[in-house]
Amino acid sequence: MWNVVFSELRKLRRPTLLIGTMGAVIFFSGLFSSLLFLLIDSRDGNSDRGRTVGRSVLGLATGGAEGFNRVGGFLGIIALCVFSAQTAQEYTYGTLRNLLIRQPSRLKVLAGKFIAMTLFALVMIILSAVISVSASVILAPGAKVSTALWFGGDGRHALITTFINITISVIGFGTIGMVLGLLLRSPISAISLGVLWLLIVENLLIAVKGSLQNWMPGAQLAAIASGGSPRGMSTGIDYSHALVVGGAYVVVGAAVASILFVRRDVSN
Amino acid sequence: MSNTAISVTDLSKKYGERMAVSHASFEVPLGTICGFVGPNGSGKTTTMRMLLGLITPTGGTGEILGESIKHPEKYLPRVGAMIEGPAFYPALSGKENLNYLANLGGFSTDRVQDLLNQVGLGDRAKSKYKTYSLGMKQRLGIAAALLPKPALLMLDEPTNGLDPEGIQEVRALLRSLANEGTSVFVSSHLLSELELISDYLVMLRKGEVVFTGKMNDLMLNQQPVIIAKAAEAADLTVLLGIAEAAGHHAVIRDEAVHVEGPASWAAEFNRSAFDAGITLSQLTPQLPNLEETFFEMTGEK
Numbered sequence: 001m002w003n004v005v006f007s008e009l010r011k012l013r014r015p016t017l018l019i020g021t022m023g024a025v026i027f028f029s030g031l032f033s034s035l036l037f038l039l040i041d042s043r044d045g046n047s048d049r050g051r052t053v054g055r056s057v058l059g060l061a062t063g064g065a066e067g068f069n070r071v072g073g074f075l076g077i078i079a080l081c082v083f084s085a086q087t088a089q090e091y092t093y094g095t096l097r098n099l100l101i102r103q104p105s106r107l108k109v110l111a112g113k114f115i116a117m118t119l120f121a122l123v124m125i126i127l128s129a130v131i132s133v134s135a136s137v138i139l140a141p142g143a144k145v146s147t148a149l150w151f152g153g154d155g156r157h158a159l160i161t162t163f164i165n166i167t168i169s170v171i172g173f174g175t176i177g178m179v180l181g182l183l184l185r186s187p188i189s190a191i192s193l194g195v196l197w198l199l200i201v202e203n204l205l206i207a208v209k210g211s212l213q214n215w216m217p218g219a220q221l222a223a224i225a226s227g228g229s230p231r232g233m234s235t236g237i238d239y240s241h242a243l244v245v246g247g248a249y250v251v252v253g254a255a256v257a258s259i260l261f262v263r264r265d266v267s268n
Numbered sequence: 269m270s271n272t273a274i275s276v277t278d279l280s281k282k283y284g285e286r287m288a289v290s291h292a293s294f295e296v297p298l299g300t301i302c303g304f305v306g307p308n309g310s311g312k313t314t315t316m317r318m319l320l321g322l323i324t325p326t327g328g329t330g331e332i333l334g335e336s337i338k339h340p341e342k343y344l345p346r347v348g349a350m351i352e353g354p355a356f357y358p359a360l361s362g363k364e365n366l367n368y369l370a371n372l373g374g375f376s377t378d379r380v381q382d383l384l385n386q387v388g389l390g391d392r393a394k395s396k397y398k399t400y401s402l403g404m405k406q407r408l409g410i411a412a413a414l415l416p417k418p419a420l421l422m423l424d425e426p427t428n429g430l431d432p433e434g435i436q437e438v439r440a441l442l443r444s445l446a447n448e449g450t451s452v453f454v455s456s457h458l459l460s461e462l463e464l465i466s467d468y469l470v471m472l473r474k475g476e477v478v479f480t481g482k483m484n485d486l487m488l489n490q491q492p493v494i495i496a497k498a499a500e501a502a503d504l505t506v507l508l509g510i511a512e513a514a515g516h517h518a519v520i521r522d523e524a525v526h527v528e529g530p531a532s533w534a535a536e537f538n539r540s541a542f543d544a545g546i547t548l549s550q551l552t553p554q555l556p557n558l559e560e561t562f563f564e565m566t567g568e569k
Contacts, residue, residue, distance in 0.1 A: 007371035014359055094355030097322055098412065101349050102373035104321050104341040265323035 004103055004112020005119075012086070012120045021082060025124050028074055029131040033067025037139035059146040061154035065162040068132035072166040072225030075128055076173030077195060079121045083174035084190035086117060087181030097266055106262045114178065121170050129163055161227065168243075169225035172250045173198075176217060179253040182261050213237060220246030270334035273298045273420045273451035274319065279328035281314050287475050288314040291328065294470045294480035296453055301446045303462035303483070304455040305562060306472030312455045315472070316351050316424055320344070333419055345373065348418030350426060354409030358398035362389055362408050365397055366415065375415050383411040388437065402429030410438065421445060423454045427461060439465050463558035471565060478565050483558075490556045490564075491528040494537060497550035498525075510540045524550070526560075 012018065036053055039046035047053045047070060058066055090096040103109050140147045149155055180190040198218035206213045213219045220242040228239030274296040281289045289311040296302040306312050317323045319332060321340025330337040333346055356365040366380045384393045387407040392400070400408065406429050413421055421442075427435045435458070442452050442465055456462050462469070469486055471479040479486055498504055507525045511518035514536070516529040527537065531553035541548055556564065 003372055003374050007368045010364070010368050010371060011357060011360065014364075016359055089357075093357060094352070095357060097317075097320075097351055098355055098369060099372065100322060101320055101344055101347070101351075102369055104344050263324075265317075267317065267323060 001105075001108040001112045001115075004099075004109055005116045008086075008113050008116030009119065012116060017082075021078060021120075021124065022127055024078060025075065025128050026131050029068070029071045029128040030135050032071040032074070033132040033135035034139060036067050036070065037136065037143035037145065040143045040145070055143070055145050058140070058143075059149065061149040061152060062158040062162075063140075063145065064133055064136055064147065064150035064155050065159045067136045068129050068159070068166070069162050069226055071128055071132055072162070072169060073222045075121075075125060075166060075170050076221055076225060077198065078124065079117075079170045079174035080177035080180075080194045080198070081191050082120065083117050083177035084181035084194055085177075085187040087113065087178045088185055088187040088190045091185035092187060100266060107258065110258055110261055114175075117174060117178070118171055121174055122167065125163065125167055125170055128166075129159070133159065165227050166225050169221045169246075172221045172224065172246055173218075175250045175254055176221075179257040182257040214241065215245060217246060217249040220249065270331065271298050272296060272331070273300075274302075274330070274332055274453060276315075276319070276330035276337075277328055279315065279318060279330055280326045281311070281318060281323065281475075282326040289318070289325075289472075290475040292472070292475070292477045293328075294477050296451060296468060296470070298451050299446060299449050300467040301442055301452040301454065301465050302468040302470060303466035304453060304470050304472070305457075305459060305462060305558075306455075308457075309474075310472040311475040312472055313352050313424055314475075316349075316422055316453075316455070319422065320347070320349055320351060322351070343420075345416060346419040347422065348413035348416055348420070349422040349424075350409040350413045351422070351424045353425065353428065354405045354412070356397045356405070356408060356412075359396060361394045361396055362400065362404075362411075363393040365408065366412055369412050370415055373416055379415070379417075383414055384408075386414070386441070387411045388434075403431060403434050406430055407434070410441070418450060420451045420453065423452070425456055426454060427456060427458055435461060459559040459562055460557065469558075471562065473565070486561060487555060487558070490561050492531055493554055493556050493560070494527040494529055494531070494534050495550065495552045495554065496525045496527065496537065496541070496548055497523065498541075499547040499549045503546045506544055506546060507541060510544065511537065514540070 036046050036058065040055065044050060045052045053066060057063065090099060099109055100106065137147065177190065177194055180194050184190045184193065202216045202218045206216065206219065214237060219237060223237035223239065223242035224246055228237060228242060272295045277293045279289060279292045280287065292315060304312055314323065318325045319330060319337060321337065321344065332343045335342040360368065362384060363380055366383065367377045370377045370380060381390065381393065384390050387410050389404060389407050389411065392404065406426065410426055413423060427438055430438060439461065442454065446452055466483050469479060469481065469483050470477060496507055498507055501523060504520050504525055508518050508520055511525060511527040516527050518525055518527040534551055534553045538548060538551055
């Protein structure tokens with residue numbers, strides 16, 4: 001299996017993918033964190049959906065991780081795209097047959113690819129944390145936000161908790177991407193369906209019937225990323241509920257896709 | 269230890285109601301070059317996929333290098349394969365693609381440059397795969413198949429897209445591998461190529477094996493053919509009539525009459541044509557080549 005991991009990492013570190021993805025992570029992490037401080041006095045809000053995160057909130061121990069927290073859901077979408085594209089392209093390029101000739105154990109291929117992409121996602125999350133926190137530290141004085149509590153024990157705890165939550169969420173989004181890639185066998189279809197569902201369909205359904213937010217996969221994973229904070233048009237999703245329901249989606253999806261991958265003929 | 273590289277019995281694959289491969293049974297001896305021929309859609313690639321563990325047979329059994337095809341993990345580390353054309357990552361170079369596969373199979377990457385040199389891609393090793401011509405892609409596919417120093421090499425249409433020089437190089441490569449003890453199982457629609465290099469032959473038609481055995485045995489069992497061309501094309505039907513009246517099976521193909529019969533009958537055929545007022549521009553007794561034999565056996569033409 002480690003042979004698969006190392007060979008996948010060789011593929012994932014190619015400049016177009018690595019620089020492109022990490023560039024997007026740097027840009028959006030910097031942007032999301034910067035807007036929190038630069039628009040702090042804006043009447044249109046400084047956070048997602050026009051909400052305002054004030055100085056009192058940003059000045060708490062959790063304030064240093066607030067920007068990182070905001071970008072968490074976006075990192076999940078990037079992970080979904082990377083995982084689904086890297087999985088589905090094996091079918092469109094026809095390279096899956098090469099993979100399976102050199103590594104006939106299909107579960108090892110799947111597990112190896114998953115581990116490699118998870119490592120890639122971890123690099124993405126760490127980079128995002130560094131950029132978000134750095135941007136917050138740099139911009140806080142200009143926005144008259146106190147950073148005194150950010151560097152204490154509670155501040156570090158908040159950062160670590162946010163990092164863990166975002167990591168769980170990103171791996172969940174990535175797994176859903178991988179499942180879509182395996183099921184649809186086309187990067188374009190897998191990414192389109194995944195992004196369309198998570199960004200548009202889910203939000204429309206939740207807007208029509210608010211209680212659905214407790215059962216939609218994207219809403220659960222986003223709630224995990226934000227530690228169970230409010231999302232969407234309705235009230236918040238409980239963190240443990242999101243963990244159970246989101247986890248169930250991921251586990252069931254992964255199990256179904258794995259069984260299909262192991263048993264399905266490779267005829268293209 | 270088994271002395272066969274490939275041995276299959278009653279191997280079948282059914283897609284819905286269609287039998288892609290039907291009860292195929294054949295053996296490929298170790299250390300030979302075995303040509304695998306059949307018209308498009310006859311089941312060659314499906315058979316190869318089953319042998320490589322990519323698709324599950326509907327029925328039958330098989331062994332590769334003495335191991336059951338139910339456990340491809342036991343023999344694939346000793347098998348090199350290129351199936352249904354080369355397939356690589358477009359954004360990686362030829363060398364990166366081979367390094368990727370070497371890592372995947374647990375092989376040393378030290379041989380990668382040598383293999384690229386061997387297939388004539390040494391100077392384009394660092395170019396991205398997407399910039400390769402069809403022939404170069406094919407060469408990279410062959411290099412990838414050679415990565416594990418295979419005991420058995422399975423190639424599906426390896427000369428597709430190659431120029432005449434490239435075809436000659438592949439032919440020489442396969443022969444040298446066979447001389448070193450590698451068993452080669454190769455499919456191609458270029459029957460003249462297979463005729464030149466194959467020791468053994470498996471012929472498929474509509475999913476069924478119609479011949480399996482030594483190439484020499486197949487060719488020696490064929491009826492000699494007399495090929496006659498008339499100075500006037502309109503006389504071909506008269507020539508056909510002369511041959512059939514003498515009790516020989518004959519067909520008109522490629523602006524010539526092909527008559528099944530011994531070479532000794534050629535003189536009499538010439539005399540009969542002369543008596544009928546026909547001038548022959550060609551009269552050649554010969555054994556049928558693989559292509560003609562193939563058409564004869566598969567009924568494709």
